[in-house]
Amino acid sequence: MIYALLDKEVLLKRGLSLELLSKKIEMLNVPIAQYRNKSGSLAEKRKDLQLIKTYYRGQLIVNDAIELIDEADGLHIGQEDIRAFSANLSEAITAIRAKIGTKTLGLSTHNQEEIMEANGLDLDYIGLGAYRGTNTKREAKVLGEKALELAKYSKHPVGLIGGVKLNDVFEEQITYRVIGSDLYEN
Numbered sequence: 771m772i773y774a775l776l777d778k779e780v781l782l783k784r785g786l787s788l789e790l791l792s793k794k795i796e797m798l799n800v801p802i803a804q805y806r807n808k809s810g811s812l813a814e815k816r817k818d819l820q821l822i823k824t825y826y827r828g829q830l831i832v833n834d835a836i837e838l839i840d841e842a843d844g845l846h847i848g849q850e851d852i853r854a855f856s857a858n859l860s861e862a863i864t865a866i867r868a869k870i871g872t873k874t875l876g877l878s879t880h881n882q883e884e885i886m887e888a889n890g891l892d893l894d895y896i897g898l899g900a901y902r903g904t905n906t907k908r909e910a911k912v913l914g915e916k917a918l919e920l921a922k923y924s925k926h927p928v929g930l931i932g933g934v935k936l937n938d939v940f941e942e943q944i945t946y947r948v949i950g951s952d953l954y955e956n
Contacts, residue, residue, distance in 0.1 A: 772798070776792070788805075788818055792824070792825035801829060812835065816838055819832060829843045831843065832846070833847075842873070844873045844874025845876070849884060852877060863875075863891045876895045876896065877897070879896045879898050880911060882920055898917055899917060900913060900932025901917050918940065929945065
């Protein structure tokens, strides 16, 4: 299953719009998409989420901005973000679940230790990567084929992230293929 990434900063760098990409992922029948904007204000992010929902009818996940959960179908958080709630990850997830309820919750992972920690948490999926190098996160450690082996440790559905292409095919434990920059191509 394809999980699209709508990264506002990447779109702006490429001279593309959220409207255009939202229409494209709707046309491709992408069932789940994540909106990411690391530098915008809450007001800008809220407006963007509303714009995306005008053109896209799939499940919309917001990255990090728990304050905007009412505008989305779920939340995706990173390792640093979860620890901002509490150093105790179970307590952190309890606090997050108190705010988002039963909406979809995903967590980024990068190695076996983080996957094993995630196995004990009330999550709906994990993101695992980076699979390949990407222009959006140059600092990301590229796992390559090792990501496919690491995915087998997860009790949660796995979204393979980082440099995944539309035509990539993976084994069953990879539930989501998180597609980013190649969606921005014509």
